[in-house]
Amino acid sequence: MSDADLTVTAVGGAADAITAHVPQLVADGFAGKLFAQDATLWGPDAESEAGKRLSWVGLGSSSRPLVAEIEALRGKFADKGLDHVVLCGMGGSSLAPEVICGSDGVPLTVLDSSQPDMVRAALEDRLEQTVVVVSSKSGSTVETDSQRRVYEKAFQDAGIDPTERIVVVTDPGSPLDKEARDGGFTVFNADPGVGGRYSALTAFGLVPSGLAGADIGRLLDEAEAVTDLLASDDEANPALRLGAALGGTQPLRDKIVLIDAGTKALGFGDWAEQLIAESTGKNGKGLLPVVVGDSPVGDQLTDELYVRLVAADDDSQPSGDAVVDVGGSLGGAMLLWEAAVATAGRLIGINPFDQPDVESAKAAARDLLGAGTGSVAAPAYTDGAVEVRSAGPDFLGDAGTVGDALRALFAQLPDDGYLAVMAYVDRIADGSLADVRIPLARKLSRPVTFGFGPRFLHSTGQYHKGGPANGVFLQITTAPAQDLDIPGREFTFGDFIDSQSGGDAKVLAEHGRPVLRLNLTDHEAGLAQLQHAISEVTAS
């Protein structure tokens, strides 16, 4: 497939949506205006934010000068034998490099967590050969700041000058920009006219990927090759077609987007999940992305970047009534999806460039941190190695076991609802926990999403609180094997992740949503007990 060969094929309701909406989008000159960075396309309320967030349309060419700079730095590191690249960053600052490196088969360690065991495992892995990229657009994300602090200290303790090993990517003028420059670190400034989840082709996507060895020049070639096509006011424009399918398939509320994570582009599902969920999930509207991985959908894959828009019944048995296949190069597909989500935003009637409900969970986490660890309420009861708590409507009734609690939560699931499993565990060591998604979806005959905390807070977290109020929420938290101090802070990583899960539960409860909080007091025993309870509940 050549670089410009983007394909969007659709059947069923998705094809109907394309027929219904694309002619009007063409008549409105939407694509041309989008690529001319017209901030008025999403209405007056969105105009100010959109005015600062549209430079991504031209990155295929405007990011070009970065390539040589990044490759020269990679060469410098290679001469010193530094061949292990760690990326510290959250959401839009880490999901794109993960897919760029994943699809190029290039190793990159992505540290997008505050879970103490996961942070410690990264720190203990090949420090002598390690280069750390600290990426934060705002320069104030607490996870990323904490990761930077702990790496800086680890290098110092090992007698290594941190300024020789830490590279910073941030917006010009951010608090991190100033501090890093004052401290003598290498800094790449990203294009400030691009929001986090649209930043794949800025320094946020390119610096860590290029340092790790991915072919970032080719990625930009791929994006540049499709730019004119995506900017064309033509009914064949794949961005208008995909955007119409996403934002116009009716009835929208009953639709979910299944994204396959088993394509050649490893990690693509998680990247697209953030783009869709954080962009569309607001004002009680939006599309629920479900990354299905190795499901029956995945069995049909070639190397296409695949999405299926389905009626939201049992997501493990998709009905196929509205299917969209999207094919093309990774760089081309990234630009295509960004333009398509911006198009869908116009059809749904939301601002695709803000994330108003992410901040509420951050603020609640800050309050809990300020209140100290003693602010966690006593459990409703303890069953073996699992403490059981609830938030929101009182739904536990006379439950006395983990299985009872799960059944009580599932009884809260509305007919049109979904279950979100949110696991604040080490997503590398406990990655297989995500396998609970499929039996739960089969049992409940409703969509089930699975996210590792705090990573999902920067992705589906926006949809959970800002999208349709029909989710029920299962939080899994754990006692770490060993907590970890954050240099210069009064709280530990353990305190921080507890405040993040507690803050999110509080805000979900304030939205009237039921939250079951299961805390594993002994990690291994609690995990085994939880998995056993889930198999029992889903089997019966």
Ligand SMILES: O=P(O)(O)OC[C@H]1O[C@](O)(CO)[C@@H](O)[C@@H]1O
């Ligand atoms: O790059 P930053 O500013 O650290 O933000 C990381 C992520 O946090 C959010 O701003 C909010 O969750 C995302 O949109 C963003 O990708």
